[in-house]
Amino acid sequence: MNERKPVGQQKPMETAASRQKNHAKPAKLGREVQARLGQQLRAMYDEGVSQGVPDRFADLLTRMDGNGNKDKH
């Protein structure tokens, strides 16, 4: 889960022609573009991850656990 896939390494270098806009089919992105996108995506995502576990979810698990244990206590 915590491993990061190297996002920028999967395409060969783009050519000038493949960079042209309004292409009919998706051009292959250069690795730098991919790296940049990957970086932004992960930064956005990691900001969410860094918020940790909000209390409501720990409480939820405790509540659900408690419901089932009632007859045991």
Add this chain to the structure above:
Amino acid sequence: MAIDESVRKAVLGAVPSLRAFAISLCGNVDRADDLVQETLVRALANIDSFQPGTNMSAWLFTILRNHFRSEYRKRRREVEDSEGHYAETLKTQPEQHGQVEFREFREALAHLPADQREALILVGASGFSYEEAAHICGCAVGTIKSRVNRARTRLAELLSIDSADEFGPDEQTRSVLAGGRE
């Protein structure tokens, strides 16, 4: 139900990433938290169907993803939704929990078709392999690859990233990237 301590740990351990996935999918923290809550309730109600020793995260992501997609379809029927509408609602939301920084990126992400968005997030941010992402989305590995590629291409267009010149000041990273491979 009594929750096994190891299950409790594994579930809680998966929550931060599960939540980041939900936020990235729907672009709304409150709705994402509801999604995570519903996912946890469903998961624990069906914990018997989880095979010990398999990936708890992937299992939870699958439940959340399926729940999100069925909800998305429902909403879509209700309001004749489209990616455009979703993007609009994103724009009118008040800023939430430090999202300002990634606003432009989130908006671009919101413009992607849902299947491309989820594929890109799973592979590019959650750290799942193509195989795991395919399993989570219930499709072929090749389909995930193609969705990820299309998502990247579209994002680059939306964000006008089409050459190294637009990368801003991070020269060092760029030169490392340019010189580091092949």
